[in-house]
Amino acid sequence: MKPKPQRSLHRLRYTLAGFLLSLFLLGLVAAPTPKHEIFPYFCWFLFAQTPGTEDNFELLITAYDGQVLEQPQSFMGSPLVFNPGAESSTNAHRIIEALGKAVITTNPDAIQKHRSMIEGNYFTKPVSYQIKKKGIRSRPISPHWKGGYLCNSDFPLRSTARTELLIWSRLS
Amino acid sequence: MVTTFLNRLYRWLGKPTARTPDWSALTRQNARCQMLVRAFYAFLTFKIMFEQDLWLSFMGRDSMEPLWPVWWMGSGSPSDLHVQLILYANLAAAILVLILPQFRALRIFCFLAFLQYVAFRNSFGKINHWGHLLLFTSFLFIFLPSGWHKLKPTRNAKAATSMIIGSCIAVILVTYTMSGLGKIIVGVMQASQGQPNSFSPDSLARHIADRMLETNQDSAFGDIIVNMPLLGWPMMMATIYFQLASVFVIFRPELHRFWGAIHLLFHAGVYLTMTISFNNSVFMLSLFLLASPFAPDSTCPFGTLTRLPLIGRLFLKIFPTTS
Numbered sequence: 001m002k003p004k005p006q007r008s009l010h011r012l013r014y015t016l017a018g019f020l021l022s023l024f025l026l027g028l029v030a031a032p033t034p035k036h037e038i039f040p041y042f043c044w045f046l047f048a049q050t051p052g053t054e055d056n057f058e059l060l061i062t063a064y065d066g067q068v069l070e071q072p073q074s075f076m077g078s079p080l081v082f083n084p085g086a087e088s089s090t091n092a093h094r095i096i097e098a099l100g101k102a103v104i105t106t107n108p109d110a111i112q113k114h115r116s117m118i119e120g121n122y123f124t125k126p127v128s129y130q131i132k133k134k135g136i137r138s139r140p141i142s143p144h145w146k147g148g149y150l151c152n153s154d155f156p157l158r159s160t161a162r163t164e165l166l167i168w169s170r171l172s
Numbered sequence: 173m174v175t176t177f178l179n180r181l182y183r184w185l186g187k188p189t190a191r192t193p194d195w196s197a198l199t200r201q202n203a204r205c206q207m208l209v210r211a212f213y214a215f216l217t218f219k220i221m222f223e224q225d226l227w228l229s230f231m232g233r234d235s236m237e238p239l240w241p242v243w244w245m246g247s248g249s250p251s252d253l254h255v256q257l258i259l260y261a262n263l264a265a266a267i268l269v270l271i272l273p274q275f276r277a278l279r280i281f282c283f284l285a286f287l288q289y290v291a292f293r294n295s296f297g298k299i300n301h302w303g304h305l306l307l308f309t310s311f312l313f314i315f316l317p318s319g320w321h322k323l324k325p326t327r328n329a330k331a332a333t334s335m336i337i338g339s340c341i342a343v344i345l346v347t348y349t350m351s352g353l354g355k356i357i358v359g360v361m362q363a364s365q366g367q368p369n370s371f372s373p374d375s376l377a378r379h380i381a382d383r384m385l386e387t388n389q390d391s392a393f394g395d396i397i398v399n400m401p402l403l404g405w406p407m408m409m410a411t412i413y414f415q416l417a418s419v420f421v422i423f424r425p426e427l428h429r430f431w432g433a434i435h436l437l438f439h440a441g442v443y444l445t446m447t448i449s450f451n452n453s454v455f456m457l458s459l460f461l462l463a464s465p466f467a468p469d470s471t472c473p474f475g476t477l478t479r480l481p482l483i484g485r486l487f488l489k490i491f492p493t494t495s
Contacts, residue, residue: 012315012332016339020346023308027350037299039239039291040307044347045354050368050375051382058385074388082229090448093386094298113235117297120234120249134385 056134057100059118063128072130075122082124092122100131185423202330204465205337206321212309213273215455216286217266219306224263231255233296241291255292262289274321276314283310305456308343312336334465341428341460344453345418348435352415370412376404376445383446392444411438413482420481425466430476432461 023041030036031043059075062068075081075096095117102110119127231252238245245254265285269278290303317332319325325333359370368378378401380394397404414434421431435457439450477487 006328009328009331009335012317012335015315016312016335019312020339020342023343023346024350031354035299039241039294039299040287040304042299042301042304043354044301044350045358046351047379048351048354048358048370050359050362050370050372051378052362052367056382056385058388076387077389082232090386091296091298091300098297114297116235121296124232 057097058132058134059096059099060130060132061127062130064123065125065127068128075129080127081122092118096131100133103131185420198327198330198334201465202325202333204463205333208337208340208459208463208465209273209313209316209320210270211459212313213266213270213282215459216282216306216310217270219452220263220266220289227259230259230292235297236295237297238295239291239299241287242295245292245295250292258285258288258292261285273313276316276318279310279314279316283307283314286310302452305344305347306452309340309456312339312343337460337465338422341464341466342422344456344460345422345431348415348418352412352418355412356416370408373405374401376408377401380404380445383448387447389447391447394445394447397445407441414438417481424479424481425464426468426471426476427479428461428464428467429471432457432464435461 026038026041027043030038030041031045036043036045060072061075061078061080062072064080073080075092081092095114099111099114099118102114233255234249236245236247236250238247242258245251262285265278265282269275269282272278286303286307290307293303294300313336315332316336317325317329319329320333322329355370362369363371368375372378377398380391381398384390384394384398397407414431418431421427436454439454439457443449474487474491478484478491480487
């Protein structure tokens with residue numbers, strides 16, 4: 001037996017209201033998760049956190065395919081980066097940020113994970129690079145450099161945690 | 173009881189006092205809704221075909237951490253066959269549903285194929301949100317009633333179609349409200365810890381400086397605001413208001429076009445200061461808000477101001493004759 005038209009409209013109304021409510025509630029629930037998302041429910045807290053004086057990282061390419069570059073190239077905008085347009089620059093930046101934080105906190109698993117994401121998805125040949133720390137000066141507001149770390153991807157990715165940490169050397 | 177609660181909630185959010193539109197208005201509204209559905213699928217197809225030049229790079233990707241819809245692909249380096257399966261299925265689904273949107277099975281196929289595509293694209297570290305609104309809309313279109321596409325649908329089919337399009341508008345506006353809510357929640361948390369926060373006069377300048385650090389790029393107006401942070405403060409406050417109050421606009425069709433235009437200006441501003449483009453959001457705003465089937469054909473500008481959420485009453489005092 002077919003449902004009465006009015007009843008089916010009511011059912012549709014509640015289904016849609018439920019979906020919208022889930023979008024809001026699951027979005028809020030997802031906010032404290034590491035990716036702020038229980039896919040595809042996202043919290044949409046975009047630009048919610050105002051940047052303070054915390055560290056910011058940049059990847060500078062120093063050598064590529066065995067050739068040392070005359071001038072280090074920034075990852076963003078470098079022609080050596082393989083198809084950076086495939087995903088947004090924000091995505092790549094977040095991986096670089098996560099790598100920088102992993103180096104600072106000497107977290108070998110996270111270093112390996114984010115290195116392989118960068119080297120596997122954005123470069124087609126062996127690469128050497130530095131992760132440099134940057135920050136925002138408060139008065140007046142301006143970007144400035146804070147030193148950094150070196151990485152050479154010629155070292156095997158599947159190294160032990162101890163070896164992995166030796167790859168990184170602090171820059172002055 | 174639930175109905176009473178919902179009715180009270182609708183009234184609080186600003187539900188129009190007018191009853192269901194008359195027959196001719198409903199017919200006109202429905203014709204516009206039908207066009208929106210087809211325009212949406214046309215855009216989805218355009219989007220997928222436009223990205224075909226990225227397909228080769230998708231096959232060369234590595235270190236996959238699959239999201240749940242693509243768990244079957246496994247982690248590590250995805251197989252070319254699996255990637256091709258997702259890409260071709262998505263393309264086929266988009267073209268088929270564009271030709272024959274009246275078939276629910278094709279709309280379901282389109283949603284599932286696009287879900288796989290979005291999940292695959294976001295399985296390499298961080299999640300990007302270019303496809304979420306399109307995904308939710310393609311999900312809602314599954315519920316379009318049978319006969320929605322006809323020249324003379326039944327009254328119930330028209331009502332159901334309107335509800336679906338209304339929900340698409342709601343999805344867009346709810347995401348903006350959540351974005352505004354996030355700025356307030358996190359802003360209050362940062363303020364309570366004595367940190368710079370969303371309400372600080374230099375908040376927008378900080379976001380712009382941070383973005384400049386991130387991309388090593390200058391923007392058209394970024395430098396101006398970084399050098400004169402106070403200029404950005406009213407913009408930041410207006411952004412918080414317009415984002416937070418978006419949920420009220422779901423039930424105020426006379427504000428749909430105005431709100432869509434304001435958010436388009438917001439996205440243009442974000443690009444000019446931070447070089448971030450929200451192309452899909454711009455399309456969704458243009459389609460569902462600026463071309464809203466529920467917006468009245470003509471509105472008095474001052475009357476529109478009196479319907480503004482939270483601050484409309486102020487304008488009502490300034491222009492009492494426009495209510």
